[in-house]
Amino acid sequence: MFKKIKRILLGRPLNNSAIESEKYGVLWGLPILSSDAISSVAYAGQEMLLVMIPAIGALAYKQIPIISIAIIGILFLLMLSYRQTIENYPNGGGAFVVSKDNLGIMAGVTAGAALSVDYILTVAVSISSGVEQITSAFIVLKPHSVLIAVVLALLLMLGNLRGIRESSKLFGLPAYAFIFALLSMIVAGFVKVAMGYVPPAPHMPAVAVMQPVTLFLLLKAFSSGCTALTGIEAVSNSVPNFKDPSRKHAKTVLLLLSLIIFVLFLGTSILANIYKVVPGKDGAMLILIAQEIFGHGFMYYFVTATTFIILILAANTAFSGFPMLISVMAKEGYAPRQLSMRGDRLGYDNGIVLLTAVAIILIIIFKANVSSLIGLYAIGVFISFTLSQTGMFMKWYRERGDHWKKKAFVNGLGAIMTTIAVCVIAVTKFRQGAWIVVILIPILIFLILKVKRHYTSVYNQLRIKPEEYEEIDIEKYPYNNRVIVPIDNINKSSVRALKYAKTISNNIIAFNVAINEESASELKEKYARLNINDIPLTVKYSPYRRVVEPLLDFIASEEYNYKKGDMITVILPQFKVEKWWQQILHNNTKFFIEKELLKHKHIVVASIPLQLKHK
């Protein structure tokens, strides 16, 4: 039944060779990987205004385009840097791989932890912002923001569990629609003012105490604006998802992406300056600008709809990026191994589900409020930017190939700029939530290293060194195979277990734990009637109504005479029933006994299935 539901929701499983056809070129790669970065236009500018308006009122509008230009400077620097990364790391993994290769394991793990946090926040912030857009246009939905956000996260999860290509078709067009909507709005906005339209004076909230334009305030706004840059690393992480030639496609997508962000981010910043909207209670910034320019006409709803959709789909960038990152880490033993396995539809199912679960928790805790979440955001991605750039710089410096100085300069400058940004964000946003991330990342690093150490330890314990191969002789020290068949009744199941036991050993005992002498003698009598002469029956009484302890005590007893090298196989019937609810009625004791027995290295548990019919 569960399988059927899974098929309906997720579609038929895909063949391994289908991986190739799931990949994308520039046309679909651009919208899939860019939606995070371009959609941040919807909140980055707004959050800058929200930092400044309460402090300096209408002066804020003047500052916005200036700060925006600084951010766009970093954008282009990152674009150039990451094109160099794509060229040199065609297998994806991004900051994690680059840092690990060039700066060592600690740096790689730090980048991995930082990026993981950031992907999760991308989902939480983008969905919350998307919900904010529609609740600006449709105010009746406002009280249900958290519920809507959670449902959207679950829908995204389902979509991604269905597989990559279908995601691209499904999620590609809206990105283009959003770009078209915002370009139209920017053009229409400029034309309207050029035609002589004078925007109304803003309804500014009263500023309690007018503050001077301090550096700290500008830096705080800058920190909020930096969220516009999150997501551009997604392209370099996803190079293997591109069709061949994958590097060329990825580099083209990164360039186009940067140009689009440049136009949209700067354009909307200038519009905010011209039209002087006040985001907050009245609604989101983009929606208010659209209202000023288009009134409540078709284009107003078109901007609202595409902004909403692009934000929701922005979360999808993380659904491509996070599972890929975590699977790269898992393959190298830095995360639980089940995260490295592709599911039926060739996506990394476990990673997708994990991402969704944590994002939903964040959405619920922060009540789907963008301004609350924004404090946690960006710091993670800027840490990974810094490590990645530094790693690339070290690479050029060490290798000293063609044009190494030019390349090292690009990445070195990138590293310096992003380091400054990390410090600015950590300091200015510390009390707004950055502290959570500052604590969380070291904890994640600790856990990652612990997992890695464990897998390494297991690997070393299991490993056979090349020189040991010749020494191994599986006939040497063969185990002495002894069998115990626990029975609590004489029935077809126990007879079957005894029959099976005969085929694997000739040193067998049947074992019963009796509650009292009455039931013991009844069983002994029945057993005698079976006439099995070569399998003695041992009965023990359990003062604590336990099952496992008497068996383990017996094995340890002189009576059983266990010797080193003996391997004891305990045969346990496992009932197989046809309906799931019947499973509740069986095997509870078997499950418990098996768990306890397997704590002992000289005991093997053989589960012999017994099919029961449903009547």
Add this chain to the structure above:
Amino acid sequence: MFKKIKRILLGRPLNNSAIESEKYGVLWGLPILSSDAISSVAYAGQEMLLVMIPAIGALAYKQIPIISIAIIGILFLLMLSYRQTIENYPNGGGAFVVSKDNLGIMAGVTAGAALSVDYILTVAVSISSGVEQITSAFIVLKPHSVLIAVVLALLLMLGNLRGIRESSKLFGLPAYAFIFALLSMIVAGFVKVAMGYVPPAPHMPAVAVMQPVTLFLLLKAFSSGCTALTGIEAVSNSVPNFKDPSRKHAKTVLLLLSLIIFVLFLGTSILANIYKVVPGKDGAMLILIAQEIFGHGFMYYFVTATTFIILILAANTAFSGFPMLISVMAKEGYAPRQLSMRGDRLGYDNGIVLLTAVAIILIIIFKANVSSLIGLYAIGVFISFTLSQTGMFMKWYRERGDHWKKKAFVNGLGAIMTTIAVCVIAVTKFRQGAWIVVILIPILIFLILKVKRHYTSVYNQLRIKPEEYEEIDIEKYPYNNRVIVPIDNINKSSVRALKYAKTISNNIIAFNVAINEESASELKEKYARLNINDIPLTVKYSPYRRVVEPLLDFIASEEYNYKKGDMITVILPQFKVEKWWQQILHNNTKFFIEKELLKHKHIVVASIPLQLKHK
């Protein structure tokens, strides 16, 4: 770690022979088994008032003692009836056993379902009412009612998981204190009025439209009052919990219990009539009466405290009764078998936990509000009363022993009276929640019968008939034992599995599922270096990255040449790690493979444990 916590909370496990000393006589049996019945004095009278005051105002007080006398009539009839039941059913199980023996399986199952529902409601109602008492005296606690109720339920669960006798010591004294407190209040109340005290006129809430005293109204109040009788069946269910002579002790307890209820219920009804208190927003009835009589002195707080405690402990009656009932049902296959097993401390742990869980859900849904829960209450227990009485009547009628007519008259009259009560409650309380129970009980009956049918079907499939014993020859049709060792790498674990395989069979193959030819040839090369000539290695490629399917396909293939009678043992290593969190990192695939393989009756899964050290 989990075990340690369990020990601290629940104490050391008790020996089977300790069961005897866990039993109680009259002195402790009375408070343990009576608290449900006597505590209902705290809400039964009050809920009668709450039905009538909004309809007929002050006229309500006149009716209360009259309805109370009718209810007390039923009480004495039930007492006489149940003494006859105790005499004839010393092994407990109460209505379930009596109905099943005399009226057939359907009646027994119906009684069992009805009683189960009632026990659960006893916990929910008693705890909610207890919380209502203290929040009447300490109004600041009111907003936290639900939380307090849930915590109390959990504390009761813990207390009961510790074992029966300790419960009796812990829970016995407060019952006596409550009886003493209410007797004092009744005496003081009468004396005060006899001395010439005139109670103040009641602050009656305005009655919107004064209604006539209709029969329906009186019956509705009667239905609420019937909740006073719930719990007296607990004594007959718990006969085996008494010290020898258990029947005599149980009958004495039942008699004493009835007398106590008679005095307290009638006494407080008359006090309510004299002092004309208005329960509701101002507080609970008993607390308001105590305030009128004692002011805010010591006795006021003494009544509040003992009423609170007795109500909380009333829930404890269900903690003795429900697990016992459900274990009797489980032993006969009417409930999942794990409910029939005593835990470490000789209580029925699973039943106790189940009861707590469902009661907490009810408390949360109904916000710990007694008036909301009361509609669901009493109908279940009156259905079981009816079935039990009818069953006893049929017994006397069939057996026709000494004085059978007298005995049959008592039980017959009881059956008629309780049948009438069931109808009255179902009709008058239908819209207040009785409909939930009316729907729930048939569903429960359906489930119980389904479970029973399943266990019976399994029993028949497994059973060896007496005449078949002689035919069984475990040497006949011996299985042909073949072994498959799946390996995905050459390491100490796979070598160990191969070694073990050698001891149980000489028809072994090693099996590998490869992702691509590269990994396959690497594995083949390594395997060749092990020089195992009698175990061939078979490699299959998996187009779907699956593990189980290729193995099952291989077993079904001509290449493997499976023949009827072959028993295939698949050996799977199970990693045992030292810390719980490491478990997450292992065995996920093993668990899945085992589950799939065991769906096939000719495949045995042997789990070979491998201890890994923590480094």
